Amino acid sequence: xxxxxxxxxxxxxxxxxxxxxxxxxxxxxxxxxxxxxxxxxxxxxxxxxxxxxxxxxxxxxxxxxxxxxxxxxxxxxxxxxxxxxxxxxxxxxxxxxxxxxxxxxxxxxxxxxxxxxxxxxxxxxxxxxxxxxxxxxxxxxxxxxxxxxxxxxxxxxxxxxxxxxxxxxxxxxxxxxxxxxxxxxxxxxxxxxxxxxxxxxxxxxxxxxxxxxxxxx
Amino acid sequence: xxxxxxxxxxxxxxxxxxxxxxxxxxxxxxxxxxxxxxxxxxxxxxxxxxxxxxxxxxxxxxxxxxxxxxxxxxxxxxxxxxxxxxxxxxxxxxxxxxxxxxxxxxxxxxxxxxxxxxxxxxxxxxxxxxxxxxxxxxxxxxxxxxxxxxxxxxxxxxxxxxxxxxxxxxxxxxxxxxxxxxxxxxxxxxxxxxxxxxxxxxxxxxxxxxxxxxxxx
Amino acid sequence: xxxxxxxxxxxxxxxxxxxxxxxxxxxxxxxxxxxxxxxxxxxxxxxxxxxxxxxxxxxxxxxxxxxxxxxxxxxxxxxxxxxxxxxxxxxxxxxxxxxxxxxxxxxxxxxxxxxxxxxxxxxxxxxxxxxxxxxxxxxxxxxxxxxxxxxxxxxxxxxxxxxxxxxxxxxxxxxxxxxxxxxxxxxxxxxxxxxxxxxxxxxxxxxxxxxxxxxxxxxxxxxxxxxxxxxxxxxx
Amino acid sequence: xxxxxxxxxxxxxxxxxxxxxxxxxxxxxxxxxxxxxxxxxxxxxxxxxxxxxxxxxxxxxxxxxxxxxxxxxxxxxxxxxxxxxxxxxxxxxxxxxxxxxxxxxxxxxxxxxxxxxxxxxxxxxxxxxxxxxxxxxxxxxxxxxxxxxxxxxxxxxxxxxxxxxxxxxxxxxxxxxxxxxxxxxxxxxxxxxxxxxxxxxxxxxxxxxxxxxxxxxxxxxxxxxxxxxxxxxxxx
Numbered sequence: 001x002x003x004x005x006x007x008x009x010x011x012x013x014x015x016x017x018x019x020x021x022x023x024x025x026x027x028x029x030x031x032x033x034x035x036x037x038x039x040x041x042x043x044x045x046x047x048x049x050x051x052x053x054x055x056x057x058x059x060x061x062x063x064x065x066x067x068x069x070x071x072x073x074x075x076x077x078x079x080x081x082x083x084x085x086x087x088x089x090x091x092x093x094x095x096x097x098x099x100x101x102x103x104x105x106x107x108x109x110x111x112x113x114x115x116x117x118x119x120x121x122x123x124x125x126x127x128x129x130x131x132x133x134x135x136x137x138x139x140x141x142x143x144x145x146x147x148x149x150x151x152x153x154x155x156x157x158x159x160x161x162x163x164x165x166x167x168x169x170x171x172x173x174x175x176x177x178x179x180x181x182x183x184x185x186x187x188x189x190x191x192x193x194x195x196x197x198x199x200x201x202x203x204x205x206x207x208x209x210x211x212x213x214x215x216x217x
Numbered sequence: 218x219x220x221x222x223x224x225x226x227x228x229x230x231x232x233x234x235x236x237x238x239x240x241x242x243x244x245x246x247x248x249x250x251x252x253x254x255x256x257x258x259x260x261x262x263x264x265x266x267x268x269x270x271x272x273x274x275x276x277x278x279x280x281x282x283x284x285x286x287x288x289x290x291x292x293x294x295x296x297x298x299x300x301x302x303x304x305x306x307x308x309x310x311x312x313x314x315x316x317x318x319x320x321x322x323x324x325x326x327x328x329x330x331x332x333x334x335x336x337x338x339x340x341x342x343x344x345x346x347x348x349x350x351x352x353x354x355x356x357x358x359x360x361x362x363x364x365x366x367x368x369x370x371x372x373x374x375x376x377x378x379x380x381x382x383x384x385x386x387x388x389x390x391x392x393x394x395x396x397x398x399x400x401x402x403x404x405x406x407x408x409x410x411x412x413x414x415x416x417x418x419x420x421x422x423x424x425x426x427x428x429x430x431x432x433x434x
Numbered sequence: 435x436x437x438x439x440x441x442x443x444x445x446x447x448x449x450x451x452x453x454x455x456x457x458x459x460x461x462x463x464x465x466x467x468x469x470x471x472x473x474x475x476x477x478x479x480x481x482x483x484x485x486x487x488x489x490x491x492x493x494x495x496x497x498x499x500x501x502x503x504x505x506x507x508x509x510x511x512x513x514x515x516x517x518x519x520x521x522x523x524x525x526x527x528x529x530x531x532x533x534x535x536x537x538x539x540x541x542x543x544x545x546x547x548x549x550x551x552x553x554x555x556x557x558x559x560x561x562x563x564x565x566x567x568x569x570x571x572x573x574x575x576x577x578x579x580x581x582x583x584x585x586x587x588x589x590x591x592x593x594x595x596x597x598x599x600x601x602x603x604x605x606x607x608x609x610x611x612x613x614x615x616x617x618x619x620x621x622x623x624x625x626x627x628x629x630x631x632x633x634x635x636x637x638x639x640x641x642x643x644x645x646x647x648x649x650x651x652x653x654x655x656x657x658x659x660x661x662x663x664x665x666x667x668x669x670x
Numbered sequence: 671x672x673x674x675x676x677x678x679x680x681x682x683x684x685x686x687x688x689x690x691x692x693x694x695x696x697x698x699x700x701x702x703x704x705x706x707x708x709x710x711x712x713x714x715x716x717x718x719x720x721x722x723x724x725x726x727x728x729x730x731x732x733x734x735x736x737x738x739x740x741x742x743x744x745x746x747x748x749x750x751x752x753x754x755x756x757x758x759x760x761x762x763x764x765x766x767x768x769x770x771x772x773x774x775x776x777x778x779x780x781x782x783x784x785x786x787x788x789x790x791x792x793x794x795x796x797x798x799x800x801x802x803x804x805x806x807x808x809x810x811x812x813x814x815x816x817x818x819x820x821x822x823x824x825x826x827x828x829x830x831x832x833x834x835x836x837x838x839x840x841x842x843x844x845x846x847x848x849x850x851x852x853x854x855x856x857x858x859x860x861x862x863x864x865x866x867x868x869x870x871x872x873x874x875x876x877x878x879x880x881x882x883x884x885x886x887x888x889x890x891x892x893x894x895x896x897x898x899x900x901x902x903x904x905x906x
Contacts, residue, residue, distance in 0.1 A: 021435065021436075022435075022436045024645050042435070043435070044435040044436050046436065046599070046644075046645070048645070049843070050773065050774070051697045051700070051843050051846050052697075052843050052845050052846050053842070053843050054643045054644070054645055055599075055637070066842070067699055067700060067894045067895075067896050067897075068699075068700045068701065068841045068842050068843060068844035069700075069842040069843055070697075070698060070700050070843055071843075074697075074698040074699075074700075074751060074752070079637055079842070080632075081632050081633030082597055082598075082599045082601060082632030082633055082635075082637075082644070083637040084601050084635075084637050084640035084643035084644065085637050085638055085640070085840075085842055085843065085845055086640070086643060086845070087777075087845050087846060087847070087848070087849040087850055087877070088697075088773070088774075088776075088777035088846050088847045088850060089549075089777045089778060089780075089781040089849075089850050090643075091774075091777070092549075092773070092774030092777050092778060093545075093548060093549035093550070093617060094643070094645055094646075095550075095774055096549055096550030096551070096774055096778075096792065096793065096794065097547075097548050097549045097550040097617060098550060099617075099645050099646060100645070115797075120799075125762070127749055127750055127757075127758050127761055127762075127768070128749075128768070128770050129747070129748045129749055129750040129770070130747055130748065130770060130771075130772050130773070130800065131747050131748040131772075131773050132747070132772065132773035132774055133772075134772040134774075134775075134794045134795045134798060134800065135772050135773060135774030135775065135794045138792075138793040138794045138795070138796065139550055139774075139793065139794070165798060165799045166797055166798045166799075167798060168795075168796070168797055168798065169796075169797035170797075238671065238672075239671075239672045241881050259671070260671070261671040261672050263672065263835070263880070263881070265881070266607070267537065267538070268461045268464070268607050268610050269461075269607050269609050269610050270606070270607055271879045271880070271881055272835075272873070283606070284463055284464060284658045284659075284660055284661075285463075285464045285465065285605045285606050285607060285608035286464075286606040286607055287461075287462060287464050287607055288607075291461075291462040291463075291464075291515060291516070296606070296873055297868075298868045298869030299833055299834075299835045299837060299868030299869055299871075299873075299880070300873040301837050301871075301873050301876035301879035301880065302604075302606055302607065302609055302873050302874055302876070303609070303876070303879060304541075304609050304610065304611070304612070304613040304614055304641070305461075305537070305538075305540075305541035305610050305611045305614060306541045306542060306544075306545040306613075306614050306785075307879075308538075308541070309537070309538030309541050309542060309785075310781075310784060310785035310786070310853060311879075311881055311882075312538055312786075313538055313542075313556065313557065313558065313785055313786030313787070314783075314784050314785045314786040314853060315786060316853075316881050316882060317881070332561075337563075342526070344513055344514055344521075344522050344525055344526075344532070345513075345532070345534050346511070346512045346513055346514040346534070347511055347512065347534060347535075347536050347537070347564065348511050348512040348536075348537050349511070349536070349537035349538055350536075351536040351538075351539075351558050351559045351562060351564065352536050352537060352538030352539065352558045355556075355557040355558045355559070355560065356538075356557065356558070356786055382562060382563045383561055383562045383563075384562065385559075385560070385561055385562065386560075386561035387561075542785070542787070546790070549778070550792070550793065551778070551790050551791065551792060552791050552809040552810070552812075552814055553790065553791050553809065554782070554787050554789065554790035554791070555787065555788050555789050555790070556786070556787060557786065573788040573789065573818075574788070576788075578788055582809075603874065604874070606873075606874070636875070638839065638840070638842070638875065638877075639872070639874065639875040641874075
C-alpha cells in the first residue's frame with residue numbers, strides 16, 4: 001500500500017458513497033467486499049451473490065454460519081429478511097439480463113477504453129479459472145473497479161492496452177484507486193476526484209497512459 | 218360416430234391400456250381427456266398440463282373448482298397430493314426437453330409418414346391459433362393420436378399427405394381410431410388391432426392410403 | 435427502506451406511453467391482472483403491442499383493452515377461446531395485427547429476453563407454416579428454427595402475495611407466464627392479492643425475486659374474469 | 671404407487687458406465703452430494719467427463735474422484751479453490767483435461783440442454799480468449815457468441831427434502847446448479863437429507879418437479895466437505 005492516498009476502507013467508503021439507494025449490487029472478492037460496510041446512513045442496497053441469493057448479509061459478529069449458506073467466494077454469509085434463494089440459471093439471468101445495477105470488482109489491469117482484465121495473468125503454467133467474472137461484466141448495468149493504483153512492484157494497472165487476457169472489452173465505467181477516482185470517458189481516463197495530499201501529476205505519473213485532468217488545477 | 222367399432226370411451230380405454238405404469242403424460246382436449254378415466258387398475262400415471270401443473274387430476278364429482286386452477290383447455294381441475302406448480306418456461310422445458318413420456322392428441326389428419334395436422338384447417342378466414350400443440354409434438358417422447366377414423370363426412374383422416382397445415386412432420390407413433398389401432402411404421406400405416414366386428418378390408422376402405430395388414434387374415 | 439408499493443392501479447400504470455410493448459400475465463383468466471388492465475384502459479395509452487397467451491374473453495380485462503382499440507398488435511399463441519369475440523371481430527376488420535407464436539416458443543422467447551439471451555434454436559414449428567421464412571439449422575442431425583428473445587417496455591402481472599421488495603408468490607396455475615414476463619419487462623408492475631412485510635415470504639419459496647419487480651399495488655379481492663363475463667359486464 | 675426411492679447410494683449409482691458424462695451438483699461444498707460421489711468411487715467407473723462448477727477440495731468427494739483418476743475431463747468454471755490441490759496436480763501432469771466455461775454460460779448451457787434448446791447466443795466472453803474459435807453474431811449492434819446446450823448421461827445431486835415422486839426442495843445456497851442438472855441428466859440421482867411422503871412438499875414451493883428425477887436415496891445427516899477436509903480425511 002502506498003504511504004499516501006486512501007486506505008482500502010477509504011476506497012470502499014468512496015465507492016459506496018456513489019451508489020444510489022435501492023441499488024441491486026454484486027460485490028467481488030477483496031476490497032469490493034468492504035463496500036458493504038461503508039454504505040451511507042439512510043441507504044439500503046440489496047446484495048446479490050451469483051451462487052443463488054439476493055439479500056446477502058455478512059455473518060453477525062461471532063456467528064459460525066452454515067456450510068450451505070455461502071457467497072461466491074465460498075465464505076459463509078447470512079440472508080436478510082426478505083431475501084430470496086434461486087438456482088444458477090435464474091441467478092445469471094439476473095446478471096446477463098441487465099437486472100443488477102452495479103458490480104464492484106477488483107482488477108489486474110484496466111485499459112483507457114474500459115477493457116478489464118481480472119481473471120488471469122495468462123501465465124502458461126497457471127490453471128485458468130474464470131468463475132462468474134465474464135458474465136458479471138457482460139451483463140451488469142454499471143461496472144466499477146476498486147484497485148490499488150499500481151501493482152506491488154509499482155507497475156501501472158491503468159494502461160493503454162491490457163496485456164493480460166481480457167474479462168471483457170469496454171465495460172468499466174469508473175475506477176476507485178488509492179490515489180483517485182477516475183472515469184473511463186470517451187476520451188480516456190479522466191480524474192473525478194483526487195485523494196487528499198495527491199495532485200494530478202502524482203497520479204498521472206503512476207498511470208500507464210494519458211490521464212485527463214477532469215478536476216482542474 | 219360409426220355404428221360399428223369402438224365408442225369414444227372404448228378408444229380411450231384401448232389407448233390407456235398401452236401406457237406403462239409411472240408414465241408422465243399430457244392429454245389433449247377431447248377424446249384424449251377420457252384416457253385418464255380408463256387407466257388399468259394398479260397403474261399410476263402423472264398428468265402434465267402445459268399451463269404449469271404436474272399431477273393434475275379431474276375435479277371431484279360435484280366440486281366447483283377454482284378459476285386459478287385450470288388445465289390447458291381452461292377447464293377447472295384439481296391437483297394430486299405430491300403435485301408441483303411451475304411457470305411456463307419450466308413447463309415447456311419438460312415438453313421440449315423430452316421429459317414427458319407420452320402425449321395423446323386429437324388430429325385433423327395424420328399422414329403415413331407420421332405427419333400430424335391438428336391445429337388449423339388453413340381456411341383463409343379462420344383465426345390461426347396454435348397453443349402448445351407444436352411444442353408437444355416436437356418434444357414429447359411418444360406421440361399417439363386418438364381420433365375417429367374418418368371425418369363426419371366420411372373423408373379419411375389417415376392420408377398419404379396431409380392437406381391441412383402441419384403441426385409437425387413425422388411425429389405420430391400410433392393412432393387409436395374407432396375402427397383400429399394403427400402404427401406408423403417405416404413402411405406406412407400398419408394395423409395392430411381391429412375393433413370387434415371390423416375386418417381389415419373395412420378399415421382399409423376408410424383409410425386414405427395403403428394400410429398394411431399387421432395382424433394377418 | 436426499499437418499498438416498491440404504489441397506492442393504486444392508476445398510479446402504477448400512469449407512465450405507459452402510446453406505442454409501448456406491454457406483456458400481460460395470465461393464461462385465460464388464471465393470473466390475469468384485471469385491475470391493472472382496467473387502469474390502463476382508463477389511462478388511455480394507444481397503439482400498444484400486447485404479449486399474452488390469449489386475447490381475453492367477454493368485454494373485460496384484455497378483451498376490453500382490445501375492444502377499446504388500444505392494441506395494434508397481439509403476440510400470442512391462442513387468440514381463440516370460449517367467449518372470445520372481441521379479437522376475432524377486430525382482427526377480421528384488419529384493426530389489429532396478430533403475431534402467432536407457439537406457446538412454448540413464446541414462453542422461451544420471453545425468458546430469453548429477460549435473461550439477456552438474444553436468440554436460441556428450438557425444434558418447435560419446424561416443418562410447419564409458422565417456421566416459414568425463419569432461419570433453420572441442423573444440430574446433430576435434427577433441424578431447428580432460430581427464435582429471438584422478447585422484451586417489453588412494461589409488464590403487468592397479478593400474484594397472490596408480494597412483499598415491499600417485490601418478492602412474489604403466485605396462486606396455482608395463475609403463475610404461468612408471469613414470472614417470465616416479470617424478467618422481461620423494463621418496468622414490471624404487479625397487482626398482489628396481499629402485500630406482507632419483508633420476511634413474510636419464505637426465501638426458499640420465492641418464485642419471482644424482487645429484482646425483477648418495480649411496482650407493487652395491493653388489490654385485495656381482485657375481480658375474476660369469468661365472474662364478470664357471466665354477469666355480462668362490459669368495461670368501462 | 672410411483673416410488674423412486676432406492677435403498678443405498680451404491681444401488682443408486684450402480685449402472686454408471688465407464689466413459690459416462692456425469693453432472694455433479696454443488697458450488698464448492700454447498701450442495702455437493704458427497705455420499706453419491708463416494709459410492710461412485712467405490713463403484714469404479716472410469717474415464718468420466720464430469721461437470722461441476724469447481725473441482726472439489728481436500729481428498730474427499732469430487733476431489734477424491736479426481737484423485738482416483740476416474741475423471742478424464744472436467745467441465746467447470748473455477749477449478750481453483752482453497753484446499754484444492756488434487757486437480758491442479760493431475761492437470762499439471764496432463765492426466766485430466768479441462769474445459770473452462772464461464773459460470774453463467776455453464777448454467778445456461780445446462781438449462782438449455784435440459785430444456786431441449788440445442789444452442790443459444792450470449793454476450794459473455796466476447797472479446798476474451800474463451801470466445802476464440804467460437805461462432806460470433808451481431809444482434810442489434812452488439813456481439814454475441816454461440817454456445818451449445820449441455821446434457822449428461824447421469825446427474826448426481828443433493829437436496830434437503832424429497833418425496834417418493836422425486837419432487838425436491840433444496841437448502842439455501844446449496845441449490846445452485848442442482849435443479850438445472852436434474853433437468854439435463856438422462857438419469858438423475860438424488861441424495862436427500864430427508865424423504866417425506868407424497869403431499870409433504872407444498873406444490874407451490876417445489877423447486878425441482880419429480881419429472882426430472884429418477885432415483886432418490888435418503889442420506890440422513892450427510893457428511894460436510896469442510897468437516898472432512900478439516901479432519902484430514904482422504905477417501906476411500
